[in-house]
Amino acid sequence: MTRALLQLENVTIRFGGLTAVSKLDFHLGDQELVGLIGPNGAGKTTVFNLITGVYQPTEGSIQFRGEPTGCLKPHELARRGIARTFQNIRLFPSLTVFDNVRAALQLHREHGIQNALWRGKHFRESEKSVEAQVMELLEIFSLGRVRDEDATSLPYGDQRRLEIVRALATKPKLLCLDEPAAGMNPTEKVELMRLIRFIQEKFQISILLVEHDMKVVMGICQRIGVLDYGIKIAEGTPEEIQKNSKVIEAYLGTEEQLEAEC
Amino acid sequence: MTMHSGAKRSLLIAIVVAVALAPLLEWIVKTHSGNYFNGYYLGVLIDIAINIILAVSLNLINGHTGQFSLGHAGFMAVGGYTAAKLTLSLQAAVPVWAQPILFSAALLLGGLAAAVIGLGVGAPSLRLRGDYLAIVTLGFGEIIRVVFQTTDFFGAATGLPAIANWTNFAWAWSLAAVTVFVVACLVNSTYGRGFIATHDDEVAASAMGVNPVRYKVTAFVIGAFFAGIAGGLFAHHKRFLSPTSFDFMKSIDIVVMVILGGMGRTPGVIAAAIILTVLPEALRTFAEYRMIVYSLLIIGLMILRPQGLFTIGKGRTAKV
Numbered sequence: 001m002t003r004a005l006l007q008l009e010n011v012t013i014r015f016g017g018l019t020a021v022s023k024l025d026f027h028l029g030d031q032e033l034v035g036l037i038g039p040n041g042a043g044k045t046t047v048f049n050l051i052t053g054v055y056q057p058t059e060g061s062i063q064f065r066g067e068p069t070g071c072l073k074p075h076e077l078a079r080r081g082i083a084r085t086f087q088n089i090r091l092f093p094s095l096t097v098f099d100n101v102r103a104a105l106q107l108h109r110e111h112g113i114q115n116a117l118w119r120g121k122h123f124r125e126s127e128k129s130v131e132a133q134v135m136e137l138l139e140i141f142s143l144g145r146v147r148d149e150d151a152t153s154l155p156y157g158d159q160r161r162l163e164i165v166r167a168l169a170t171k172p173k174l175l176c177l178d179e180p181a182a183g184m185n186p187t188e189k190v191e192l193m194r195l196i197r198f199i200q201e202k203f204q205i206s207i208l209l210v211e212h213d214m215k216v217v218m219g220i221c222q223r224i225g226v227l228d229y230g231i232k233i234a235e236g237t238p239e240e241i242q243k244n245s246k247v248i249e250a251y252l253g254t255e256e257q258l259e260a261e262c
Numbered sequence: 263m264t265m266h267s268g269a270k271r272s273l274l275i276a277i278v279v280a281v282a283l284a285p286l287l288e289w290i291v292k293t294h295s296g297n298y299f300n301g302y303y304l305g306v307l308i309d310i311a312i313n314i315i316l317a318v319s320l321n322l323i324n325g326h327t328g329q330f331s332l333g334h335a336g337f338m339a340v341g342g343y344t345a346a347k348l349t350l351s352l353q354a355a356v357p358v359w360a361q362p363i364l365f366s367a368a369l370l371l372g373g374l375a376a377a378v379i380g381l382g383v384g385a386p387s388l389r390l391r392g393d394y395l396a397i398v399t400l401g402f403g404e405i406i407r408v409v410f411q412t413t414d415f416f417g418a419a420t421g422l423p424a425i426a427n428w429t430n431f432a433w434a435w436s437l438a439a440v441t442v443f444v445v446a447c448l449v450n451s452t453y454g455r456g457f458i459a460t461h462d463d464e465v466a467a468s469a470m471g472v473n474p475v476r477y478k479v480t481a482f483v484i485g486a487f488f489a490g491i492a493g494g495l496f497a498h499h500k501r502f503l504s505p506t507s508f509d510f511m512k513s514i515d516i517v518v519m520v521i522l523g524g525m526g527r528t529p530g531v532i533a534a535a536i537i538l539t540v541l542p543e544a545l546r547t548f549a550e551y552r553m554i555v556y557s558l559l560i561i562g563l564m565i566l567r568p569q570g571l572f573t574i575g576k577g578r579t580a581k582v
Contacts, residue, residue, distance in 0.1 A: 107471035
């Protein structure tokens, strides 16, 4: 087993009387591409929000790079190397494509308020290096030619890509993708699978993929965890998951249920 | 990107022009008064500069960072009273040549006092959003006014009279240039994109490593600082401070300038500050209808140009 980059132990979260995630054990190794699937309302996005610090677990602990994430805020976790995209795209609408990525890179800027005001040599060099980094990233994802367009004026698929670029600009160790295939047609999905694999190899990072679409998950993930009603019901390679009776049950219902419905 | 090299030079040029124009204008007032340019017009020019400082600094909070503050007049009052109190108690002891030093110290102290109060108000209340923040800042502005109205040290309801007449064209316009420079340079940097990211989507911003609370408090403190400076200029321009100068309507005036100029657009906000200073002066004969004109302007604007009056080009790129 690879060294765990992210380790969830016995994680439970309750919202009032509802237990959204219950006693979840899950881990992610270095440069691993892991999928998290489950039917609607299984708690996938909640797990996501737990990992990225939007929620705090009611019980249990989450460790990232051997350190407990405790009560760290999302921006502090981003600093430590967790980046994410959103299920419903959340780009910055007032900013251009270029500036959307630049806003994420401000995490790694070398200048502060004083330099921004003094506008000296140090500031200009820092800004130049930021610009070069942004353009490099945009070019990799062939978004360089639209750098001055408003981010939200891009076609849907490009917006999804831009959101991934923006997340990569924070230089993460772990990239969390929340349903990146949502709203894509089959061709775009194939394209997306290629892109995710490419990102993992190019940037040498771990990717956690929360996804609804079986084909995408089965096609690229090395390991898959399955959630149902906040409980992990299975974990294994795509082949193992495909044959797992509990998973089939969760997605398709039991045979009795099927008969009753017919 | 265009600002990087030229920004400091533009600031210097603006200050030199302001300093050079000041004696010329005063000379015209002295020798040709009453013909086409008199002291009244010079006063309006200084009013314009003070309002530019107020509007541009509020624009950092309400426009670029997307918070809704209704307490700018409160910060202005803190700066005004602090600066005035300092010069009133020290001006007799200071020789003429040292007056500009005392004045700049007073302005700076006024700005710092406002910034400290801004930090005190902002740090807890910027965790609130939208309307709630507006209500807290509105309440704060009123508290400040009432404090000045009831404290004998600050002249209570009678106000502070006989403040030295030290604000001139050069001071006002130089400091307006400094304000524009600071806000523009701050926002137009990789650091500054964080303000706009916070404005657009706090959840996404924090997921990208932007600390929204920190950016909001920074915007608030810097905005308050310049409001305090504007207050100091105002005090030494009108030569009289009364708590009623800093009432709720003053805050609204500044908010209107920001909205009319197009939230987050510095040139538009400057233009709106000029227009909304000149307009009431031009309408002075029916001054009691001023608020009606204001309200109609805002309503018309909301219907016709929700993106702001001086929006040039498409989209809201919030570039300066």
